Amino acid sequence: MEISPIFFYLFSGLAIAFALMTVLKKNPVTSAFSLVMVFFCFAGIYAMLGAHLVAALQILVYAGAIMVLFIFVIMLVNADIPSLDLARSSLFLKFVAGALSLVLLASLVWVFHGFKQVIPAGPFTVAAIEKAGGNTQVVSEMLFSSYLLPFELTSILLLAAIIGAVALAKRQAPKSKLAIDRGVKR
């Protein structure tokens, strides 16, 4: 692959370190900011792989919108205190989780190591993308032609998410209790 090894190892090393911090740190705010750093490192790797629009969206959507939502909720539920949940989870569970993760990692690396380019390559080589006007233009033309139906369905998904989030987070007035209280008073 024609990507710079120095930058790739820099970004991936930082991403792994910050991902471990996300998982192992006690304070949720520390975890959230480590996660922001992981997203930035991922954006760098996407840009090196030629997915420029995905890199920009990674910063806008993940590091911007989703992390702001996380920080808001952390502040809203007063969770910015050290959480002692790691000490409470049993040693057996940690051992099982570690073993499971290592087995999964080993099998994935084994599968990926055997990856060879056997499928006939698609039309979007680097030169073809350059000729068609760059990554962003190619992706948006596909989004509004072959992928138009999924794109429109996405809007329904987002609408459902908005309505669901509002309905879940809205404070419900204790109707039945209030009615009982009024009934008793009368």
Next chain:
Amino acid sequence: MNSLNLSTLIVEPWIVLSFGAIIFTIGLFGVIIRKNILIIMMCVELMLNAVNLTFVVFSNQLTDMAGQMSVFFIMTVAAAEGAIGLALVIAMFRTLRGVETDQIQLLRE
């Protein structure tokens, strides 16, 4: 492009894919061992990001844009999932006064 190059100065595709696998397993480990629901959701985001990276690498290798299109839809679903999940966290905090999953024992009482 070919993954059979033995030169150490070239980043092979399987190394990038394995990096994605490492991040995915870190996220899985966190989902299993943590009890704070906010950090569990952050770990789910980590796993989704690792899958996105795998899609982008295969899109690059197979010179096919379908991988990058999948990344868009995964990002949208991740945003919707984050909004709904955090609304659930708020509802849970209102009921239990806490954000830890081992406090959910209403059926036991």
